[in-house]
Amino acid sequence: xxxxxxxxxxxxxxxxGARRGVIHTPHGDIQTPIFMPxxxxxxxxxxxxxxxxxxxxxxxxxxxxxHLYLRPGSKIVKEAGGLHKFMNWDRPILTDSGGFQVxxxxxxxxxxxxxxxxxxxxxxxxxxxTPESVMExxxxxxxxxxxxxxxxxxxxxxxxxTKNSMERTTRWAxxxxxxxxTVDKQALFGIIQGGFYKDLRTQSAKDLVELDLPGYxxxxxxxxxxxxxxxxxxxxxxxxxxxxxxxxxxxVGTPDYxxxxxxxxxxxxxxxxxxxxxxxxxxxxxxxxxxxxxxxxERDWGPLDPECDxxxxxxxxxxxxxxxxxxxxxxxVRLLSIHNLRFLTNLMEKxxxxxxxxxxxxxxxxxxxxxxxxx
Numbered sequence: 001x002x003x004x005x006x007x008x009x010x011x012x013x014x015x016x017g018a019r020r021g022v023i024h025t026p027h028g029d030i031q032t033p034i035f036m037p038x039x040x041x042x043x044x045x046x047x048x049x050x051x052x053x054x055x056x057x058x059x060x061x062x063x064x065x066x067h068l069y070l071r072p073g074s075k076i077v078k079e080a081g082g083l084h085k086f087m088n089w090d091r092p093i094l095t096d097s098g099g100f101q102v103x104x105x106x107x108x109x110x111x112x113x114x115x116x117x118x119x120x121x122x123x124x125x126x127x128x129x130t131p132e133s134v135m136e137x138x139x140x141x142x143x144x145x146x147x148x149x150x151x152x153x154x155x156x157x158x159x160x161x162t163k164n165s166m167e168r169t170t171r172w173a174x175x176x177x178x179x180x181x182t183v184d185k186q187a188l189f190g191i192i193q194g195g196f197y198k199d200l201r202t203q204s205a206k207d208l209v210e211l212d213l214p215g216y217x218x219x220x221x222x223x224x225x226x227x228x229x230x231x232x233x234x235x236x237x238x239x240x241x242x243x244x245x246x247x248x249x250x251x252v253g254t255p256d257y258x259x260x261x262x263x264x265x266x267x268x269x270x271x272x273x274x275x276x277x278x279x280x281x282x283x284x285x286x287x288x289x290x291x292x293x294x295x296x297x298e299r300d301w302g303p304l305d306p307e308c309d310x311x312x313x314x315x316x317x318x319x320x321x322x323x324x325x326x327x328x329x330x331x332x333v334r335l336l337s338i339h340n341l342r343f344l345t346n347l348m349e350k351x352x353x354x355x356x357x358x359x360x361x362x363x364x365x366x367x368x369x370x371x372x373x374x375x
Contacts (some may be wrong), residue, residue, distance in 0.1 A: 001072060001183050001184055002007075002182065002184070003023065003183070003187055004025065004026055004182075004183065004184055004185050004186055004187045004214070004245070005023060005025050005026075005145055005187030006023070006024045006214070007021055007022070007023055007024075007212050007215070007244060007245050007246045007267070008021055008022045008023075008024065008183065009025065009243070009244070010356075011019045011355060011356050012355075013116070013354075013355045013358050013359075013360045013361075014358040014360070015251050015308075015358055015360065015361045015362075016263045016360050016361050017056055017265055018262045018264075018265060018351075018355045018360050019032070019033070019108075019247075019262075019355070020032070020033075020264055020352055020355040020356055021171075021197050021246075021267060023091040023092075023267065023268075023313060025144040025145070026092075026144050027058075027084065027090060027091050027093070027144055027187060027266065028059070028091050028092055028178070029140070030060050030092055030231070030268075031057045031059065031270070031352060031363070032036075032058065032267040032268060032352070033118050033258075033261070033262040033266060033268070033344055033348055033351055033355075034059055034267065034268050034269070034343040034348055035258055035265055035269055035270070035271075035275070035347070036058070036059075036060050036094065036251065036269065036270040037052065037056065037058050037062070037063060037064055037270075037275075037341050037345075038061070038064075038124045038131060038266060038270055038271065038272045039061045039063050039240050040063065040064040040066050040067050040272070041063070041067050042063050042068060042077070042083060042086060042087040043087060043117035043331075044058075044061055044331065044337075044341070044349075045075050045157065045217050045274065045337065046275070046333055046334045046337055047087045047225060047236065047275075047334070047338070047341070048130075049088050049224070049344050051311075051338060052089075052341075053091070055310060055311045055338050055341050055342060055347055056310075056338060057342065057345050057346075057349075058091070058345060059091060059094065059345075060091060060092040060094060060162075061089065061092075061093060061094075062094045062095070062096065062145075063083055063087075063094075063095050063141065063143065064092070064095070064096055064098065064101065064132060065094060065095050065096055065097055065098035065137055065138055065141065065147075066096075066098030066101035066102060067101070067282065068083075068095075068100065068137075068141060069127075069137050070120055070122055070127075071122070073151040073329055074136075074137040074140035074141055075084050075140060077140060077141050077142075077195075078142070079141040081142075082140075082141065082142025082271075083095070083141045083142050083143055084142065084286045085254075088261075088323070089143075090173075092143075092144045092145070093142075093143040093144055093145075093168060094143055094144065094145040094147070094270075095141050095145070095147065096144040096147045096148060096250075097138070097146075097148060097149040097191075098129060098137075098149070098220075099146040099147075099149050099150045099151060099152055099191075100152045100205070100250075100251070101135075101217075102116050102129060103120050103127070103151060103152045103154075103286065104117075104148060104152075105118050105119070105121065106247070106255055108121065108243050111117035111151065111168075112142055113128035113171075113288075114130055114170065115129050115131065115133070115149075116129045118126070120183070123352065128193060129149065129174045130175075131148070131149045131175035131179060132146075132175060132179040133190075133195040134149040134174075134181070135149075135176050135180050135181075135188075136257060137180040138184065138186070139180075140182060142185075142186070144185075144187065145186070145187050145189060146170065146187070146188055146189070147188075147189050147191060147213065148169075148176040148188060148189065148190050148191055148213075149172050149173075149176055150169040150172060150173070150174040150175075150191040151165045151168055151193065151222075152193070152220050153165050153166075153193065153195045153220050154177060154222045154223070154225060155195070155196070155223045156195075156196070156225075157195050159197055159200075160196060161173050161368075162193075162195035162196075162197055162200055162283065163197075163200055165193060165195075166176065166193045166194045166200050166203070166204045169191065169193045169204065170204060170207045170208060170242060172213065173190045173191070173211060173213075177211055177213065181273055186308070186353065187213075187214035187215060187242045188213055188218060189213060189215040189217050189246070190208040190211060190213045190215075190216050190217070190252070191208075191217045191218075191219040191235060191250070192204045192205050192208060192216060192217065192218050192219065192240070192241070193219055193220050193278065194237075195220055196221075196225065196229055196232075196233055198233070199234055199241070201210050201236060202240060202243060205237065205241065206240070207284045207314065209240075209241070209242060210219075213245075214362070215245045215246040215247070215248060216241045216242065216245060216247060216248070216252065217248035217249070217250050218233075218237050218238070218241075218247075218248070218249050218266075219250050221234060222249075222250075222251050222252050222257065223251075230257070230362045231260060232328060233262065234249065234266075235264050236263065238264045238265045238266060240264075241264065246268060247265060247266050247267045247268070248265050248266070248267065248268040248269075249261045249266045249268070249269050250269075250270065251270065251271055251304050252271055253269065253271020253272070253273035253274060253344065254271075254273060254345070254366040255284065255347055255367070255371060256320065256352070256368065256371075256373055257269075257325070258281060258344065258347060258348065258366050259347075259351060259360075259363075259367065260364075261350060262355070262360065263360060264306045264350050264362065273340075274337065274341045274343070274344055275337045275340065275341065277301065277336075277340065278333055278336035278339075278340050279333050279336075280293075281293035281322075281325040281332070281336070281356070283304045283305070283320075283321075283336055283339055283343075284339075284343045284344070284375060285304060285305035285308070285343070286307045286309075286339050286370055286371065287303055287305075287370060288371050288372040289374065290304060290305075290318070292304065292318055292321050292325060292336070293321050293325045294322075294328060296374065297318040297319060297322045298319060298322060299316045300317065300318035300322075300370050301318075301319055302317070302318060302325045302339075303318070303335035304316075304321065304336075304339050305339070305343065308339065308342065308343060309342070309346065310338055310339050310346075311335075311338055311342075312335040312339040312342075313335070313339060316360070318333055320337050321335055325353075350363065
């Protein structure tokens with residue numbers, strides 16, 4: 001049976017090897033490399049679908065299996081006609097497996113070969129996730145791309161712990177594939193684990209590629225390690241992934257990491273960063289972060305970023321947005337969220353153009369210099 005999601009390679013940057021491609025899905029095509037906004041609870045915080053399309057120009061968004069399982073419940077979403085109808089979004093959606101959220105619960109969860117028992121962070125009720133139950137939940141939600149249930153190692157972890165965790169992730173991926181019924185409508189992606197041990201990353205990639213899944217992700221990096229270690233494992237792991245399938249780097253959203261991911265050959269990235277820092281009164285700009293709540297912007301009549309084409313920058317001043325943030329007005333968070341999300345989707349639009357022009361390495365150097373990155 002043909003996969004619900006396929007990848008088409010359009011161009012490879014002659015300098016860096018970065019890929020320019022298209023991911024074909026049941027709800028439309030995705031131009032890559034892409035940054036994907038995160039809509040954890042079936043909403044990108046404070047954004048309407050119309051704003052995401054028209055102002056942010058988002059091509060695909062993520063939702064979270066763990067959170068939607070707990071509320072409103074995947075059966076409710078299924079009754080609504082799936083996530084697309086439930087949240088009024090007619091473009092592609094990716095759902096993660098909930099693995100990262102479950103493992104971040106720490107003392108509230110217990111891992112076994114069968115799955116993970118955990119207590120809800122909402123009310124303390126007990127639940128059990130298995131690869132099979134996660135597949136059922138993700139099928140209820142109805143996203144175009146669904147992730148296999150995996151175990152994400154904390155940083156740092158011992159070699160033995162990481163090896164056992166990686167091998168369990170592979171066994172769970174096999175169980176996910178066996179349980180996955182909606183192959184013609186949803187593409188199941190595997191997640192390469194192995195921590196910061198290259199032999200484990202190699203083994204994980206080899207074992208998962210043998211499953212011939214429609215796409216693959218790198219998990220378990222950008223979890224608190226130094227940037228040098230992140231880049232080392234990223235650059236080592238990406239070439240182990242199939243060239244004819246989408247490559248997804250999970251949980252990455254700072255401008256430098258997005259550019260480095262593209263250079264390494266990654267097609268997809270996601271992160272909660274743009275909306276999270278918006279709630280703290282911070283904007284991403286061409287010249288680095290701007291903490292707009294600071295007093296220095298009290299009488300600043302300029303836009304957040306003069307080079308940005310977003311709704312916020314066309315219509316509002318730093319002084320006004322600072323006022324909204326200080327007054328705890330919801331509009332302040334919304335305007336910052338529109339800007340931050342658009343800044344990253346616009347960055348990736350530029351990255352795609354630079355790949356086509358075989359110029360991404362030069363673009364990176366110029367961007368870093370202007371943004372204020374010293375490395």
